[in-house]
Structures are given as structure tokens and as C-alpha cells.
Amino acid sequence: MHLSRGTKEWSDLKLASLQEIRWHGRGGQGAWTASELLAKAAILEGKYIQSFPEFGPERMGAPMRAFTRISDDPINLHCGIYTPGVVGVLDPTLLKTVSVAEGLAEDGVLVVNTRESPVELRKRINLDGRKLWTVPATDIATKILGRPITNTAMLGAVARASGMIDLKSLEKAVGERFPKKLAEKNIEVIREAYKEARSE
Amino acid sequence: MTTEKKGWKEIPIAGVCWRPTTDYLTGDWRTFKPVRDKEKCNRCLMCHVFCPDGAITWNSETEDIGFNYDYCKGCGICKNECPQEAIEMVLE
Amino acid sequence: MASKWKFTIKDFAKKPETFMSGHRACAGCGPAIAYRQVLKAARGPIIATNATGCMEVVSTIYPYTAWGIPWIHTAFENVAANASGIETALKALKKKGQLKYDHVDVIAFAGDGGTYDIGIQALSGAAERGHDFLYVLYDNEAYMNTGIQRSGGTPHGAWTTTSPAGRVIPGKVEYKKPIADIMVAHDIPYVATASIAYWLDLVRKARRGLEAEGPAFLHALAPCPRGWRYDTSKTVEIARSAVETCVFPLWEAVDGEYALSAPSKVIALKPERKKPVKEYLKVQGRFRHLFTPEFEHVIDEIQQIIDKRWKRLLKRCGMT
């Protein structure tokens, strides 16, 4: 009996304000950094946070996952996330081998880095219901950063799709994390992805 | 490729492994893949010797090499070391 | 003890892989290349044992194994003790006629952390007792499996996560421990250094180590793209540059007598061929912080230690 998001029990408890996000990427692509930056942005908005990777011997290139929790109340949970409200997929090649929508709540949002539109993508992956957003994160990152590091682009898209964090907090968190020049570029990436993200 | 996980009554004792890594395809880790130009290649086998994943195989009958894309991680060592510059790394 | 063994590139390619594809080392992994090359030298049958480390982890993520030969890992500090145990058991079984093999190649594999630091006691004991096995040190110069922490094998000036390029202290302060010389001092039959870039030299040395009656130690330089911060395609190129700049000279010591191997011998005979260490350092991100005005002097320190150790080696090889 997983206490899934959206059930009555879940809502009438302090858990109501708890948001859970799962990130899919490959070792070295920055999925963990995306999870951390979202948490560091949320803390700037006075929220309680948690961010953790699913740790294994993942080597560069191997599929891995990272998680973020954000809440108005202190977070006591210290276990995996099984019913995320938001899922971000940094690398479209994962769609072939990893079931990225597994456990996504009924009112959840799936955000995928791909050139396809949400409608085209939905045809390709079996996603019933839920909301689907896409963003060409690789192109945006390559254009602005010169490298296909898609974590900050995905942050912009997730912010747009979920509305759980505002851009100013993300920009501040990025500013604190990267050296000046790189921070400015990443902020540009976030803004661009925020604009480019498309829903159905 | 990851099948249903077994319970403790089904697995061998002492954590002894029972599947070869050849069952685990690492090919989807790569973003670039090596493509060989047959004319330029003189089968010197430098690529075979320096491949970390044993993904370049030798076929004694055809006396030629083959790229096993099930395992190639796209590191690009073969391209870098090929004396004939017969290998290009192509975006998947 | 010159080996009469002849081995061509075709023999190498035809020989089946005992370290199989599908292991989960990073793309461009130097140690994975070293493993494939060493195992091609084996006469077979083989029993292998590994210290904790990258190669142990990437090759045995349960339920998968990359090992087509018997293999055991027990802990981090004791691979030489494992090898001693295996070798002694084989000896006992053979004496009682319970061993169906005439000879088994026993090979111990360990990284730099498992050899320079936590495993040196077991290694020294095994050498002193004279067990008949080949110890292969794959040297990627830091604890890569736990996330690139400094080890006794990390070179002076190199960045790691526990010897960071700080504002006050730029990278590792101490110098790389001369582990192979230490093993020669154990008076064991065979010690050699090798680089994965010179594959035939490495394979021949592995073979000589296996043929040696008693303990043999092969120190193989195996660059790591993740930890040394360079593009995955440059692993072999950097392993070659290490020899060309005399950062990692190739030699062997048979019963304690040092002799330069061909790739280093050509430099000894024509010193102008010796390239400056800067060429080796500038292509690796772990040395990037040294290419700044305030830490440039560390590059000179590195060149000095390289030159000092190169002169000492030439003397030992009777070439000065």
C-alpha cells in the first residue's frame, strides 16, 4: 500500500505541501546537479528540501536517477520516491530502456529533453493521462554552453511545466554554484529553456 | 534486459555470480559511434588491441575486424590510435 | 630467463577474451585495456584475484561477471594474501595428486590505492615468502572507485578530491612512491614497468612475470579519463606520452638487474628525443591549475623529480 500522491490520506496531512521530483540521466550528465540546484533554489524560497542521487557504481554514460523533495514543513521522510509528481528526463535515449513514467502520479508532469513536440512524443511512449512537456535541451545547451550538458536547461523546463519554483530562485542558486562566466551562461540556458518548453 | 529479480531461495549461495556481462549491453552509453572506412583500413588491429571493451573483434575466416555496437561505449580511442585514420566517430 | 615465447598481433586477436565485454568501466578506461592485454599473456589455466577498486566493481556487479576464469575478491588490503592462499592451496593439492593441472597461472590485480597504500603489507609479505604468482598493479594514480581521492601513487602537483587545487596548496604536495623499485628491493625474480600504449612490451612482460619461478610484479600505467580530466579518446596517447617524457620510463629487473625496455632505451641513447614534461601535463585537466603564474613553479618541480629519477634509472641500468 504505497501512500500515493493525490489520495485523501496524503492531502489531509502535512504531506499536502510535499512535492517529489525524479530526474533521469546518465552518469556524468549532471542529473544529480539538477536535483541539487532545484533544492538550493527552493531553500531560497524558505522551503524545506531534500536532494539525493540513487547511488550505485554508475560510470559515465550509465543510466542513473536523482531525486528532490520540497515542502513547506520539515521533511522527515528518508526513503525512496515512488510516486513523484514531476519527472525530468535529461537524455532522450533513456526512453528506449528506462520506464521513466513509472509511478508518476495521476496529476503528474513528465518533462522530456527532445526535439519532438509533446504530441509526437506521446505517440512514441505509452503514457496514459498525466501532462507531458518537451524541450530541446540538448540544442539549447550546445548553442549557449557549447556542450550538451542539459541539467540547467531541464531545470528551466521543469520550472515552467510544474510552476513549483520561480526563475529568480533558480538563477540565484545557479549563480552561487558556478563561477561567474559559466553561471551567466547557465542562467541564459534556464531562461531559454523556460521559454522553449512546450506542453500539449 | 534486467529480468525479474530472484528471491533468496533461488540464487546461488555466497553471492556467486551467474550471468556473464556479455548479457549486459553497454552500447547505449555512447553518443558517438566508430565507423570504419574499409579501403583505408589495413587490418593492423591497433584498434582491437586498445579497445577497453573488447568491442572490436577479429574474424579469422574473413580476415577482417568487426565493430560490436552492443558493447562499444564510443570512447574514440580506436579513432585516435588508428595509424591509417580509417575510423570516424559519427553522432548516433 | 629470456622468454622464448612468440606472440603476434594476430595471436592476440585470435585469443579468446577472458575479461569480457559488457563490463561497466567508463568509456576510454585505461585499466580495462591493461586487463585485456595482461590476460592475453597467460599460459592458462588461470585463477585471478582482485583488490577492491574500480576494476573489481565494474567487472562483478551482481549477478553479472566479466570474468571467464575463476576469480575472487575479498577485501581492499589483502589481494597479495589472497594470491598467496590460492597458490599455497594449489601446491598442497598438487602434492596430494588432487590437482588435474600441471601448472595454474595465479594473477593478483590491484589499483594504486590497493598497492601503494592499504595493500603494501600483504604484498611485501607475499614477496618475502616467495609465492609463485604475478601481481599486476594497474596504476591510474588515485582512488577512482570512491571518487578520485589522492593515493601514494598520485603524482606531485596533481589535483584530486583530497588534494584539491587550492588557493594556498595547489594539488598533491607529496611525491609518487617508487613502488616498483621497492619491489626490486625485495629480491624477487621479476619486476617490470609497462604502459598500455606499448602493448607488445606489456604483454611480453606479463608473460615473463608468469614464467618467473616465484613472485613477479608488473607495474602498468593505465590512465583514467574521469580522474585525470581528459577526453576519453586520449587514454592510449597519454600513456604513450608518459613514456616519451620519461614520466613513466619502461624497464624490467630480472633477479634485481635493471634493463631499459626499447621505448625508453631509444631516449637514453638519443637524449634529444626526451620530451618536456609540460607536453604530458597540459593535456590533463588534473594539472590545469599549474598553468597559472602563481603555481607554474610546480611544473619545474615535477620536471626536476622526473629528471632525477630518470638519471637514477640510467645509472641502475648501467647506461651513464
Add this chain to the structure above:
Amino acid sequence: MAITKQNLRALNGDEAVAYAVKQSDVDVVAAYPITPQTIIVERFSEYVHNGEVNTEFVCTESEHSALSMSLAASATGARVFTASASAGLALMHEILYVTSGCRAPVVMAIANRALSAPINIHCDHSDSMVERDAGWIQIYVENSQEAYDSTLQAFRIAEHSDLLLPTMVMLDAFFLSHTLESVNILADETVRKFVGTRKIPLIRGHGGKLVPFKLDPENPITMGPLDLHDYYFEHKRQQEEAMQRASGIIKEIHDEYARISGRKYGNGLIEPYRLEDAEIATVCLGSTAGTTKTVVDQLRSKGIKAGLLRLRTYRPYPVEDIINALENVKAIAVMDRSHSFGAQGGPVFHEIRHVLYDASIHPPVVNYIYGLGGRDMPQSLIHEIYKDLQKILETKRVEKPVQFIGVRE
């Protein structure tokens, strides 16, 4: 002392520990890297390499030497910190006893990780539970904030002149060590006042003269002598006396810290959660206690009288506090994240049951071995445990006293 100004940071458990050590003006850190303690030594080496701390930081060649160096440095009068996990702690085993025997106040963080074989880098308590008899104070934290707070308290506890007992602070691998959480950091000045500098007590040295208890050429003393059967027993009895004094001192230091930080963890030894009128309750240590609190809230919202007893200090074992806390509970489930092979259940189960033997009431106490090797302990499995307790209440019968929960049959 009013609650002082603090700043809220996003830190994982390892970073929280490293930051506490940075503020505690430690003289020597000698450590060997091991997942998942690595971020502690990595952050600390950044402080050293950037000149932010005046601490001698040594990367030793093994954990056996890391603790040996720490012991010897502490015996020389330095404030010492080290950290390890799993196989590393096991390699230190021999020296754990020597450190407590020498009454050297070393503070050590342990990222709780399973023991080999097979080798596993994930969380369970097998590494520190097996060292519970080594004479070290053992504190298990529930989250990254508590990891920061407990590391600061550990220096005061270990170095207290009535104790001089080495102290371990346990944080769960990955669930805490690598999990970013909201952590309030005290101002440097506040920490400096609270932790202070290490004070060396006087002891009777050569010829009975009162001398500082450290290796000092001016007042030479001999430590770690050969003790034959005429004196060894007395030294061990002496160590037990110090351990008994520790409970009170841990509570005092915990309360003092609560006054300046505003954060309490029960009374410092145990943290009862909604236990006052609980009929069914679990006993738990570490980060899973947090998940259990969430489950207890859910059950309470449905009118079920559920509660939790979290053990914070495992050595010295808080006997009276446990008996008082569990007095009214009708059925108890002890959650062990380690196991004693061949015994009936895990170590926490053994000690809870034997403590309740002398208590006035004898509720049924059952044991769940969970989460070995990092197997996740989600809310759903904890709900199963409370359902089992309800069934025990109704049927007055215990089917299986010990169960492995979350393992695949």
C-alpha cells in the same frame, strides 16, 4: 543564553559533519577515504588547501593507521577527528579498544554501510553495531541537521574531564551522507564558545605527581603498558564507570546546545515520538525513524494510537529512559538494520527485550530485520509493521517473533 543567529544552508550529512569539524578548531584530522564517508574528507581537504582551517590533515594509507594516528595524536594533546565506514571501521576494530582503553577522546563520524561479502556500498548498521562493545560512546542521528549538531556535541562529550571517552557519531549511508537537507549552521563565534578548546585534565603520573594527561617531555607519562592479571580487570571496571557517568553528561551537553540552537532531540539519549498514549509502537535508530514519524502521523490521523521510540545514544545504553518511555505500550516492534547471525533477531531487539525483563509490564516485543545493504524502507513496509502490531493486540498472539521485512523470498 538566547537562541543565537544561524544561517540556513543546503548540506548533505557528510558536508554537515565536515562543516562542524571546520568550526571546532580541530588540530589533527587523519583519515582514509571510503564510500560514503568520502565527501567529509573531500570537503575538509578543500578547507585545508584553501587555507580556511589551521588543522593538520593527513591522508593515511589505511583505516588501521588512520585510527592509530588519531589515537597517538590525541594522546599528545591534540583535538582529533577522523571518519570511516563499513570495512574501514572493521579494519580499525583492534585500535577501537586501544583508543577507549587509553581514554583518548577521539571523535569519529561513521557513515553506516553494510559489511562485505558480498561487497555493498549502501546503508545498514552492521558496521557500528558490531563495535558497540568497544568502549566508545555511540550516537545515531536521524538527519543531516542532527549530524551537524551531534558532531559539535561529540567534542564536548568526548573531552569532558569526567569521561575522556572516544565518541562515534553515526549517519546513514546515502539516506543522510549524500542527501542534501536543510541545515541550520551556528555562527563560528557561537561554536567556538560552545566547543571551546580541548582542556587536558591532571592525573597521577610518575611518582604519584599530578601531571597533565598527555605525552609531554616536561611531565613524562607512560601510556598503554603491559597489564597483567593483577590490574587489567580494574582498568576495565574503571572504563565502565566512566561509561555510566556519560549518560548524565550527554544530556547536560545536549540541553546546553538546545538552549543556544533551539534544537532538541528528546533528552539527548532517546526521542519518544507520540508515545504518551501509544498502544502500539516501534523502536528504531537512524534515518528510518524519520520515515516512521510520517507513518505514525498518518496512523494517528486515522485514530490509531501509534508511536515511535527513537534511540539516539546507543552506548551508554539508556536503560531507565527506555523503560519509562515504553511503559504504557501494549505491543512493540523493534526495527533492526543489522542482524546477528544465528541469534534470535538483531542487537537492538536483544537489548530492548532484556531491558524490559525487569520492567513492571511485559508487552509482546517482536523484531523486524530491515534494509540490509541499503534496501529501501518505504512508508508502505512500516505500515505493514504497525498492521502486524494491531493484529497482535487483537489476537493476543505472536506468530513470528523475528521477521526479515523487505527481502524477496
